[in-house]
Amino acid sequence: MRNNSLKAAFQYKRIDLSNVNKFDSKKAENMGATLKQIWNYLKMEKGKLFLVILMVFISSIFALLGPFLVGMSIDNFIAVQQLNGLGLLLVGLVIVYIIHSLSLFLQNYWMVDISQQTVYTLRKNLFEQFHRLPISYFDKRQHGELMSRLTNDIDNINNTLNQSVIQIFASILTLLGTVSIMLYLSPVLTLVTMSIIPVMFFSMRWITRRTGPLYKLQQRDLGDVNGYVEEIVSGQHVVKTYSQEDYVTSQFEQRNKSLQNTGFWALTISGFIPKIMNTLNFLSFAMIAFVGGVLVITSDGSLVTVGTIVIFTEYARQFTRPLNELSNQFNLLLSAIAGAERVFQVMDETGEEIDEKDAVEIPDTKGHLVFNQVSFGYESAKILNDISFEARSGEMIAFVGHTGAGKTTIINLISRFYNYNSGQITLDGIDIKKIKRSSLRKHMAFVLQDTFLFHGTIRENIRYGRLEATDEEIEQAAKDANAHDFILSLQDKYDTILDQDGSGISQGQKQLLTIARALLAEPKILILDEATSNIDTVTELKIQEALKRLMKGRTSFVIAHRLNTIREADEIIMLENGEIMEQGNHQELMNLQGKYYQLYQ
Known part of the structure; x- marks a missing residue:
């Protein structure tokens, strides 16, 4: 056993020292730069x-x-x-x-x-x-x-x-x-x-x-x-x-x-x-x-x-x-x-692209967003090709399609996590590249499928949507999100400490808290990524009711996996391989009896 261990150790030494040689050529240069x-x-x-x-x-x-x-x-x-x-x-x-x-x-x-x-x-x-x-x-x-x-x-x-x-x-x-x-x-x-x-x-x-x-x-x-x-x-x-x-x-x-x-x-x-x-x-x-x-x-x-x-x-x-x-x-x-x-x-990594020199703050927005022949590729891979649609103020736009169709990429472009390669995206007639990222995202809120809660109290997690909010505003947001009742049932109520994964409350209750956080932010643009998946029926009804309150009067972009949740969308966009295959409201797409119809069936 001992001989085998020594043999393995020295075998590792030989392999490892071959890796060590990779460092020799630039070692002095890197060391000097690092010391500087x-x-x-x-x-x-x-x-x-x-x-x-x-x-x-x-x-x-x-x-x-x-x-x-x-x-x-x-x-x-x-x-x-x-x-x-x-x-x-x-x-x-x-x-x-x-x-x-x-x-x-x-x-x-x-x-x-x-x-x-x-x-x-x-x-x-x-x-x-x-x-x-x-x-x-x-x-x-x-x-x-x-x-x-x-x-x-x-x-x-x-x-x-x-x-x-x-x-x-x-x-x-x-x-x-x-x-x-x-x-x-x-x-x-x-x-x-x-x-x-x-x-x-x-x-x-x-x-x-x-x-x-x-x-x-x-x-x-x-x-x-x-x-x-x-x-x-x-x-x-x-x-x-x-x-x-x-x-x-x-x-x-x-x-x-x-x-x-x-x-x-x-x-x-x-x-x-x-x-x-x-x-x-x-x-x-x-x-x-x-x-x-x-x-x-x-x-x-x-x-x-x-x-x-x-x-x-x-x-x-x-x-x-x-x-x-x-x-x-x-x-x-x-x-x-x-x-x-x-x-x-x-x-030394290149940070997120800095705002353009002529980028401006937008104190308010109507939420009127237009995609005009937008294309996007990342690391030589074409992801979106010639995407065009319009979301008027207060409308609900739903994106459907199989995994990899480009739904999440569109959301990332709207929030400027990525910059599009060609075409144009405008918000209230202003190219979003001319809007400061912090100003743009200040008018947005996200409710995602994978909820994320920080370690801290329920009150602190909701307040993350707007740090200057009062306790009364936090509780009102929780009421509008149908979260107030379950919070009061907890021993420490709004002062209940949550771990990062929100252990101690259910998945549906976590989602209600993220909706309350979004409500508190009072956004003009709302992004939803199937917020009701893996939720029991009763909680789903509470979430759907809270989401209706949240979307009211706001421009909403919804990534839909369950098509029955988007029947009331003003426009549904069917994506496939980064291209729009069909678009229209639910009834119009059903009448076409095309890809959306087949997916819905």
């Missing part, structure tokens, strides 16, 4: 960042000063048995370490503030970007995978900013200071200490060339796992209905195993760093002790003193420690960059 974007956020806190760097500079100087004073005490006082002045030097040593500790505290305190502010701004901007992206972006991606970018990837950046920025600055300064003092004290011992650098360099290069791409794969696999979990949790009813628990578990197991393997190799390879550094550190100590001892004996202390050897052993540790920390922080930095790249991929 992170810096753009960091420099918003330039004042505090300067203070952090100042404290790092002070702490690095005093960290180097401590061992130097210890060496001086050995050579100038202890070795020659001179006590006069030793107490003063020890007091100075205490002051050095107090200042060193204080500067460490301040630099960490300010850096935490900087990182939290940076991550706050980054998370805020990413969330705002989600709302700028077009609907098509979310249609093509798992929501859980996008959530992973907002949570895991940004947390990864946060952790790295807290740890790495200070450590990198401190390590570089400590390294430069250590080498300078070592050269001043003994060039020979400095050369001995630095002889380990080539081994260290090639070791780190071998490791980081593998861990960087592996961290990217790890973040990708983590997003894949989160996306799948979100999808399956949302679809639990379907999973249980078809008894597919074993299947989805096996699918999750594959994704989870992929994440485990990627994380295993990323952490295993990066875990070589402290082992290599410790080995080189011990080797450096041995070499300094041997060479230093030989120099002390052969030169009778003229070239090197015992105090100098003590200083060098401490500085050798301070020389390898920053190199070790730089290597470790570089791995953390690679992990953060992998997460940051995924965040900035979303940030």
